Amino acid sequence: MRRFVRAIILLGMMTWGNVAHAETGIGREVYQFDQSHTNIMWFANHIGYSQSMGQFMDFDGEIILDHDQPEQSSVRVTINTASIMTGLPKFDAHLKSADFFDVEKHPTATFVSKEVTLLGDSKAKVKGEFTLLGHTKPLVLTVRLNKRGMDIQRNIHRTGFSVITTVKRSLWGMKSYLPFVGDEVKIKIEAEALIKQ
Template sequence: MKKLLLASLLSTALMGVSANSQAEDYVIDIDGQHAFIQFKVSHLGYSYLLGEFTEFEGSFSFDESNPSAASVEVTIDTASLDSNHAERDKHLRSDDFFAVEDYPQASFVSTSYAPNGDGSGILTGDLTLRGVTQSIAIDVTEVGAGADPWGGFRRGFEGMVTLTPAEFGFDYDLGPAAETVDMYLSIEGIRQ
């Protein structure tokens, strides 16, 4: 009887340790506007054009004891592009650029995460844009994690990646200064 009780207590304790070391799932906080997907591209080499996608959704999984198991999935409504200029946005949504009628969504699905051991790392995954899928590597830094004022728990990251639009089928010539686009991501998730 003592052996059975000891085995039962040990089993329960191990299950608790296993549960504590499992990945936690988060939904990206779109409703509270605590997440951003922004871009910056050179305008003729004289200044920068800034913009963002205002409608997207996604989730991520993170385990503090095993960060390399992290995963992320995001879907972006390409028509939600906003560069703070209606006529330019209309052009960017056209077939010259995002072709939003043919490709209403872009998506990112991670394939691996390589932590650096200091809260930063490289998130690799497949970005699909204009029907073309390319592997990209995002430099990621954890911003923080903890309880929120509403009784929940949140975790946030930021990331940077430079994309080459021509690799995704963009062929509108904006000159050599605009051959790449910098993307900035600020993602805050609510633990489920």
């Protein structure tokens, strides 16, 4: 449990201080996402036939883990909405249009944490505000710490976690093709973060 307190709030969810502090459990750690080992994926029902899926390729953020006061830990994530990718160029172009992400008017989506609650079993709930298409609404992430340890190649701490949540897109003003394209969109994040030097 102590290991979890040190790191899951690592996302608070989705960059925490000093390696010496990390080893003693004192103070704060600041992490940044390792984009080459992080995937932000979404899944949406397509008329009941299948789950369409895609991911965002460009994002940035900061995870602050406070060992002494876990409730003060936090996360901030900014996603470049134009980086959405399904592997189908025509579908990508449609998703970037005003029907969905309207990337010209709204080039980013953001999540900023407000509260972290430990659940046990290496899990936490991270409450925050998600901004999309100019609308800001509450969103809760369920976060699981997978591993925290020393990256022997870089000689700095690395932490990995899994995140799930569900977004009801109509609440953020994305109402095109309802109800044929599902309103509830599942978000799954597999992420790794490196301690900021």
